[in-house]
Amino acid sequence: MTADLEHKKTANKILITSFFKEMNKTKIADVNNVLETYFDENVIVNITSPFEELTGIKEFNNSFWTPLLNSFTAIENHPYILLGGDYEERSYVSCTGNFIGTFTKDWLGIPANQQPTWLRYAVHFMMEDKKIIKAWFFFDMLDVIRQAGFNLFPNKGVELIPPAPMTGDGIINYNTDPIEDKKTIDLTNAMLNGLGSYDGKTLNSMGQERFWDVENMMWYGPSGIGTTRGLKGFQKNHQIPFITAFPDRGITIKKEEDYFTQIAEGNYSCDFGFPAMYGSHNGDGWLGLKATGKKITLRVVDYWRREDDRLRENWVFIDMPHVLKQLGIDVFELLNKEKQNNN
Numbered sequence: 208m209t210a211d212l213e214h215k216k217t218a219n220k221i222l223i224t225s226f227f228k229e230m231n232k233t234k235i236a237d238v239n240n241v242l243e244t245y246f247d248e249n250v251i252v253n254i255t256s257p258f259e260e261l262t263g264i265k266e267f268n269n270s271f272w273t274p275l276l277n278s279f280t281a282i283e284n285h286p287y288i289l290l291g292g293d294y295e296e297r298s299y300v301s302c303t304g305n306f307i308g309t310f311t312k313d314w315l316g317i318p319a320n321q322q323p324t325w326l327r328y329a330v331h332f333m334m335e336d337k338k339i340i341k342a343w344f345f346f347d348m349l350d351v352i353r354q355a356g357f358n359l360f361p362n363k364g365v366e367l368i369p370p371a372p373m374t375g376d377g378i379i380n381y382n383t384d385p386i387e388d389k390k391t392i393d394l395t396n397a398m399l400n401g402l403g404s405y406d407g408k409t410l411n412s413m414g415q416e417r418f419w420d421v422e423n424m425m426w427y428g429p430s431g432i433g434t435t436r437g438l439k440g441f442q443k444n445h446q447i448p449f450i451t452a453f454p455d456r457g458i459t460i461k462k463e464e465d466y467f468t469q470i471a472e473g474n475y476s477c478d479f480g481f482p483a484m485y486g487s488h489n490g491d492g493w494l495g496l497k498a499t500g501k502k503i504t505l506r507v508v509d510y511w512r513r514e515d516d517r518l519r520e521n522w523v524f525i526d527m528p529h530v531l532k533q534l535g536i537d538v539f540e541l542l543n544k545e546k547q548n549n550n
Contacts, residue, residue, distance in 0.1 A: 301479065343479070459504065
């Protein structure tokens, strides 16, 4: 990487960190001014369901930030992984962590519980000339619903708020070795290629034991699937139910468009797609559902931490309400029925 690219990457990460810090102390009346400092006036923002694409700072503020700040008192952004880099000559910064606040007013039809609530998130920023020109936000909506007291689907993994990296070094505000960067992205891609080599018969065809710390790996999945430990736990609680439900699942064709990105710094990597995968719902059991035969796409973002020559931790986001909507299930209508039943 040239010195100019390295400088740009560092400057972009500093800008995003500054945005997070400023938003943590900003009053609702001042949000628009803050957004104008960091975002292009015509910024395009995609947020996981139930949001639609937002255009421009005003719409971004009115549709997302102001309702969020009104619903969660003293909300703060606590990131624990932040990395940046270029992909196909576009500059990105990607981050995951939690928004934490007291849930005092209903949000998106989710009933406020007057309790501290963790909004697990991932966000992917596309940067140009010291401004954010596009952004993609993932929120684990099923987990916000779960914390509000409604567990809508039977999960196989453990439902919890995933922790920060075990090593505490996920905010990459330090220099990394390009050789280590490459080791991480190469291992990540080798693992993904292994997933793609499934023969439809046995998990052994994927050879995943070559890439993971088999005994100690942690897979922090979205609510509805949950967290698992060890390769066997990952296979039992996520992989087998998922490939049974979507036996033809695959990666969407990676065209030279900005909805897909891969970046790596040090021991961390990120793979983002909006959408990233496709599949046909031809098997029973996933989330307790019967097969519908419907074709779907999946919006996904993953963060991995490599330890030596194995992947040790994996933070996973899937826009679950978006997947379920394609299967004929409106999560927010389902929540509303549950609320009525509880009254």
